[in-house]
Amino acid sequence: MLRSPLKTLCVLSLAVAGCRSGGSHTGPTTQPPLVQMPLMTSVSFVSPAVAQALYDRVKPSLVAVQYTFNGELGRSEIIGPGVVVGADGLVMLSMSIVPSQIPNGQMIDFKIIVPGDTETEIEATFEGRDERSNVAFVRTKEKQDWPAIEFIEAPQQIGEAVLSVGLLPKSAGYHPYITQSTVSANLRGPVPQTLVSADGLAMLGSPVFNAKGQAIGFVNELQDQAVVLNDPRSPLGAITNPPRLYVPSRDFLQSLQDPPKAGESMKLPWLGVSQISGVNKEVTDFLHLKNEPAVQVGAVIPGFAAEKAGLKAGDIIVKFNGETLERGDEPEEAALILLRKVRRLKVGSTVSFTLIKPNAVASPLTEVTMTLEERPMQANMATRFYAEDLGFTAREMVFEDRYDRRLKPEFKGVIIALVKPSSSAASGHLQTNDIVTQINRTPITDLAQFKKLYEEFRKSSQKEAVVLEILRGVNTQVIRIEPPQ
Amino acid sequence: MRSTILRRSILPLFLAGCFTVPTLLHAEEPAPVPTTHAAPTTKSSAVIGGPSSKATAADPFPGATPQNVVAVTAKIFPAVVRIDVAAETYAEGKRDLRRGIGSGVIIDEEGHILTNYHVAGRAAEIYVTLANKERVRATAIGDDHWTDLAIIQLDMEAVKRKKISFKFAELGESKDLVPGQPVMAVGTPFGLARTMTLGEVSNNERTFYPDRMEINGYETGDFANWIQMDTPINPGNSGGPLVDMNGKVVGINTRGGGQNLNFAVPADTAREVADKILKSAGPDKKGRVDRSDLGIDFKPMQDLESFYDIDVNKGVLVNGVEHGSPAEKAGVKTQDILVEINGKIINVRFPEELAPMKKMISDLPIGGEVTLTVRRGKETVPLVAKTEKLQGAIGEEKEFKSWGLSVREVTRKYANERQLDDRSGVVVTGLRPGYPSAKAELIQGDVILAINQKPVADLDAFLKLYNESTKGKDAQVLLEVVRNRGHQSKVLKISYER
Numbered sequence: 001m002l003r004s005p006l007k008t009l010c011v012l013s014l015a016v017a018g019c020r021s022g023g024s025h026t027g028p029t030t031q032p033p034l035v036q037m038p039l040m041t042s043v044s045f046v047s048p049a050v051a052q053a054l055y056d057r058v059k060p061s062l063v064a065v066q067y068t069f070n071g072e073l074g075r076s077e078i079i080g081p082g083v084v085v086g087a088d089g090l091v092m093l094s095m096s097i098v099p100s101q102i103p104n105g106q107m108i109d110f111k112i113i114v115p116g117d118t119e120t121e122i123e124a125t126f127e128g129r130d131e132r133s134n135v136a137f138v139r140t141k142e143k144q145d146w147p148a149i150e151f152i153e154a155p156q157q158i159g160e161a162v163l164s165v166g167l168l169p170k171s172a173g174y175h176p177y178i179t180q181s182t183v184s185a186n187l188r189g190p191v192p193q194t195l196v197s198a199d200g201l202a203m204l205g206s207p208v209f210n211a212k213g214q215a216i217g218f219v220n221e222l223q224d225q226a227v228v229l230n231d232p233r234s235p236l237g238a239i240t241n242p243p244r245l246y247v248p249s250r251d252f253l254q255s256l257q258d259p260p261k262a263g264e265s266m267k268l269p270w271l272g273v274s275q276i277s278g279v280n281k282e283v284t285d286f287l288h289l290k291n292e293p294a295v296q297v298g299a300v301i302p303g304f305a306a307e308k309a310g311l312k313a314g315d316i317i318v319k320f321n322g323e324t325l326e327r328g329d330e331p332e333e334a335a336l337i338l339l340r341k342v343r344r345l346k347v348g349s350t351v352s353f354t355l356i357k358p359n360a361v362a363s364p365l366t367e368v369t370m371t372l373e374e375r376p377m378q379a380n381m382a383t384r385f386y387a388e389d390l391g392f393t394a395r396e397m398v399f400e401d402r403y404d405r406r407l408k409p410e411f412k413g414v415i416i417a418l419v420k421p422s423s424s425a426a427s428g429h430l431q432t433n434d435i436v437t438q439i440n441r442t443p444i445t446d447l448a449q450f451k452k453l454y455e456e457f458r459k460s461s462q463k464e465a466v467v468l469e470i471l472r473g474v475n476t477q478v479i480r481i482e483p484p485q
Numbered sequence: 486m487r488s489t490i491l492r493r494s495i496l497p498l499f500l501a502g503c504f505t506v507p508t509l510l511h512a513e514e515p516a517p518v519p520t521t522h523a524a525p526t527t528k529s530s531a532v533i534g535g536p537s538s539k540a541t542a543a544d545p546f547p548g549a550t551p552q553n554v555v556a557v558t559a560k561i562f563p564a565v566v567r568i569d570v571a572a573e574t575y576a577e578g579k580r581d582l583r584r585g586i587g588s589g590v591i592i593d594e595e596g597h598i599l600t601n602y603h604v605a606g607r608a609a610e611i612y613v614t615l616a617n618k619e620r621v622r623a624t625a626i627g628d629d630h631w632t633d634l635a636i637i638q639l640d641m642e643a644v645k646r647k648k649i650s651f652k653f654a655e656l657g658e659s660k661d662l663v664p665g666q667p668v669m670a671v672g673t674p675f676g677l678a679r680t681m682t683l684g685e686v687s688n689n690e691r692t693f694y695p696d697r698m699e700i701n702g703y704e705t706g707d708f709a710n711w712i713q714m715d716t717p718i719n720p721g722n723s724g725g726p727l728v729d730m731n732g733k734v735v736g737i738n739t740r741g742g743g744q745n746l747n748f749a750v751p752a753d754t755a756r757e758v759a760d761k762i763l764k765s766a767g768p769d770k771k772g773r774v775d776r777s778d779l780g781i782d783f784k785p786m787q788d789l790e791s792f793y794d795i796d797v798n799k800g801v802l803v804n805g806v807e808h809g810s811p812a813e814k815a816g817v818k819t820q821d822i823l824v825e826i827n828g829k830i831i832n833v834r835f836p837e838e839l840a841p842m843k844k845m846i847s848d849l850p851i852g853g854e855v856t857l858t859v860r861r862g863k864e865t866v867p868l869v870a871k872t873e874k875l876q877g878a879i880g881e882e883k884e885f886k887s888w889g890l891s892v893r894e895v896t897r898k899y900a901n902e903r904q905l906d907d908r909s910g911v912v913v914t915g916l917r918p919g920y921p922s923a924k925a926e927l928i929q930g931d932v933i934l935a936i937n938q939k940p941v942a943d944l945d946a947f948l949k950l951y952n953e954s955t956k957g958k959d960a961q962v963l964l965e966v967v968r969n970r971g972h973q974s975k976v977l978k979i980s981y982e983r
Contacts (some may be wrong), residue, residue, distance in 0.1 A: 298969075299972065469790075473902060477782065477805040478802060480789065
C-alpha cells in the first residue's frame with residue numbers, strides 16, 4: 001500500500017524512460033574540466049561558485065530540437081530540449097519529444113536551434129529512436145565542433161547533491177537554468193531511477209550532474225511533466241512542477257555507444273511472447289519458490305523463437321541465462337526488467353530460460369534455449385495512404401495488427417489508421433483500426449493495390465459511394481462511404 | 486467516439502441515458518385523493534377485464550372527449566399499480582440492493598402484473614401499491630430484457646387474507662394504432678402514484694437504427710419497433726400502461742426523451758412475451774422467453790440495390806456475420822443478400838423493417854435447421870443453418886461470498902468483443918476489497934479458466950469447482966486466469982468461514 005505511489009512512478013517510467021549520454025566512443029572533443037573538488041567525498045550541497053562554473057560549462061552543450069509534425073489533420077511545430085553528445089553535431093533527446101505514435105514519415109524539417117541572442121537554426125537529420133533506453137537522436141547536416149557532454153556511470157549515494165541544467169521554454173528565449181537537489185532514493189525497476197528531493201530537476205530532457213560536475217544521468221521520466229519547449233498552455237510547467245526522477249547513465253550508455261542511424265532501422269530482438277507478468281508472493285510461495293522473483297509467460301506467439309523453443313503460455317520463468325531474475329521494487333517489475341534486458345541484446349544472440357510449470361505439485365525445472373529474432377516492423381514505420389477526399393488514412397498491416405486479432409500471417413487487408421472528424425468516412429461510420437478486406441467487392445491484396453483501386457474508382461465514379469468490407473474486432477461489416485455531392 | 490457523436494441523430498441524443506428508470510426512493514406518495522378509489526360506476530367496472538366498448542365502424546377509434554377521458558381513467562386506474570423495488574446490483578463483488586419506483590399494470594385475476602424489465606428485472610424485493618392504496622408484497626415471475634418486460638405477481642394469500650380487491654386491464658391490439666390517435670399514460674412519475682396524462686400517438690413504427698438501445702449493457706428493442714407518443718411521462722412511469730380511448734392497454738411506457746418524445750413497448754409484443762413468461766415460469770424457475778439466433782447483423786438494402794445489382798424491394802444485406810455463430814458455420818458471408826428464409830421472401834429496404842424480420846428469425850425453432858437463400862454476386866446459394874438459442878452480450882452473474890467475487894458467464898458476443906480464444910471460463914465482474922480474490926490481485930475482466938488445474942467450462946462448472954476447492958479454512962486455490970489475453974496464475978488463500 002505504501003508503495004503504490006512509487007509503483008505508479010515506476011510504471012510511468014517504463015513507458016518513457018530513456019536517456020542517453022555522450023558515449024565515450026563518439027569522443028567528445030572537450031573533456032569536461034572537473035569542478036573544484038570539495039574536501040568530502042560525498043557532497044550534499046554545492047556552493048554558488050561551483051554551480052556557476054558548471055552552468056557556464058554546460059550551457060553551450062544544450063540545444064533545442066525542432067521539427068514539424070506533418071499529420072493528415074494539420075501541421076504542428078514541436079520543440080524539445082536536446083543535449084550535445086557528439087562534438088560533430090550529434091544531439092540526444094528524450095523519446096517523449098518524438099513519440100513512437102507519430103509515424104516516422106510525418107516528422108519533417110528537423111532543425112537544431114542554438115540558444116542565444118541570434119537563435120541560430122541549423123538543418124538536421126532525425127537519426128532515429130532507441131527504444132532500448134527511450135531516447136532519440138538528431139544530427140546536424142553539417143559537421144560541427146561543439147562541446148559534447150560525456151555521460152559516465154557514477155552511482156550516487158543518498159543525500160548527495162545533484163545538479164541539473166536545462167533550457168527555459170521558447171517564450172523565455174531558451175535561457176539556460178540550473179537546479180540543485182539531493183538524492184533521496186535509488187529505485188529499482190525496469191528503468192532504474194533516482195528520486196531527488198528539494199528543488200527538483202531541470203526540464204525533461206536535461207542532463208544531471210554530480211557535485212564533481214560529472215554528467216551522471218538524464219531527466220527522462222514523464223510523471224505528468226512538460227515535454228516540449230513551445231507548449232503555450234503551460235510555458236513554465238517544468239519550473240512550477242519540476243521533475244524529481246532521473247535515470248542514471250548506466251541505463252542509457254549503450255545507446256550512446258551504439259546510437260541509431262538515419263535510414264537504418266534499429267534491429268531490436270524479441271522473444272515472440274506477449275503478456276509477460278510478474279508473479280506475486282502468494283504464487284511464488286505456493287510454488288515453493290522461496291521468495292525468488294519469477295515471471296509468467298502470458299502468451300506464446302505462433303511461429304517465433306519462443307514457440308519453436310517449446311515455451312508455453314503459463315510457464316513460469318525463474319532464471320535467465322542461468323541467473324536468478326533481477327528484482328524490482330514490485331513483483332510486476334521483474335517482468336519488465338527481464339524484457340528490457342532482452343531488448344538490449346543483439347539479434348541472433350542465444351539466451352536460455354529456466355522454467356517451471358504452475359501447478360500444486362513441485363514440477364521439475366526445465367531449461368529452454370533460443371536464438372533471439374528481430375522484432376517485426378512497428379506501425380510507425382508502415383506505409384500510409386491518406387484518402388483526403390473522403391477523409392481517412394489506410395496503412396499497410398504490420399505483425400501486431402494481425403496478432404491482435406489472431407489473424408493468419410497470410411490474411412490480407414489494409415488497416416484504417418485515422419478517420420477525419422466530420423468527413424465522409426466518419427459519416428459512413430468507418431472507424432480507426434477497422435481492417436479493410438474488400439473495396440467495391442474486390443478483395444484487397446496490399447496497400448498499393450488498395451490505393452490504385454480507390455483512386456481509379458474515385459476518378460471514374462465521383463458521385464458514387466465506396467463500399468468497403470471491413471473487419472471490426474472479429475466481426476465483418478459493410479461500410480458505405482458517400483462522397484460529398 | 487467521434488463517429489458515434491456524428492452519426493447520432495437529434496432524437497437518440499435526447500434519449501441518451503434517460504430511459505425512464507425507476508426513480509430513487511425520495512418522493513413521498515402524495516396525500517391520497519379520495520375519488521380515485523370511489524366505487525366504480527357500473528359502466529366502467531364492466532369494461533375492466535371485460536369486453537371493451539367498440540367504436541362504431543365509422544370511427545376507427547373514439548376521440549378524447551372529456552367524458553371519454555374521465556371514463557377511461559376511471560376504468561384503468563384500479564388496474565394500475567405503483568411498484569417499489571429493491572433491485573440486485575453487483576458492485577465490488579457483492580450483491581447490493583438499490584431501491585427504486587416504477588409502475589405496472591395488472592393483467593389477470595391471478596394478480597400478475599406486467600412491468601418493465603428495467604423496473605423489476607433484477608428485483609429482490611418488490612412491494613406493490615394498489616389503486617386502493619393497499620400495499621402488498623409481490624414476487625418476480627420472469628423477465629425479458631430484449632423487450633424490456635417483466636412479470637411480477639401479487640402475494641395472493643395476503644390479498645385474500647386482507648380481502649384486498651383489485652381489477653385487471655385488458656391488453657389491446659397495438660398494430661391497429663394510428664399516429665394522431667389519442668392515448669393516455671397512467672403510472673407513478675417521480676413516485677406520484679395514479680397519475681394520468683393525455684397525449685397522442687406520434688408514430689407507430691419508431692426505430693432507432695443504427696443506434697441500439699440497452700439497459701445497463703443488456704440489449705433491448707431488437708424485436709419490435711416502438712410506439713412513439715407525446716403523452717408526458719417521467720422517471721417512475723416505466724412499466725405503466727399506455728391506454729387507448731377504449732380503455733385497453735396498447736403499450737407499456739418504457740422510455741422518455743423528455744418533453745414530448747416518449748416511447749412504449751407495443752401491447753402485441755407485451756401480450757406474447759407475458760404469455761411465454763407465464764407458461765415457462767415454475768415454482769423454482771423464472772419465466773423467460775427463448776429465441777432463436779443466427780448471428781447475423783443485418784443492414785437495410787436502401788440505396789444498395791444497384792450496387793449489388795438486385796431488384797428493389799428484395800432481400801436484406803448481411804452486414805456482418807458473428808464469429809462462431811450458426812450463420813458462420815452455415816457459410817453465410819458478409820455482403821451476401823439474404824432473400825429467403827425457409828422459402829419465405831425477405832424484404833428489408835428500410836430500417837423500420839428490420840425488427841419484424843429479426844422477430845421472424847427469433848421465432849424459428851431453437852436448434853432447428855433453417856434454409857437460407859442468399860444472393861452472392863450473380864449466384865443464388867441455398868445454405869442450411871442450425872439455429873442456436875439467442876444469448877445477449879451479458880451472461881448470467883453470480884456472487885461467491887467466501888472468495889469475495891462475482892463472475893459472469895462468457896457469452897459468444899462477449900468472447901467476440903474481447904477477442905477471447907473461445908467461450909470457456911467465467912469473467913470476473915466484481916471484487917470485494919479485503920477478500921481473497923482481491924488479495925490475490927484478480928481484477929475485473931479477468932477470465933478464470935481453471936481452478937486447481939481443472940478447466941472451468943462455464944458458470945455451472947465454476948460453481949462445482951468452487952464448492953470442491955473451498956472446503957474449510959485455510960484452503961489454497963490455484964487459479965489460471967486470462968488477462969488481456971495473457972495467462973497468469975493466482976493463488977487464493979481462503980481465510981473466512983463460508
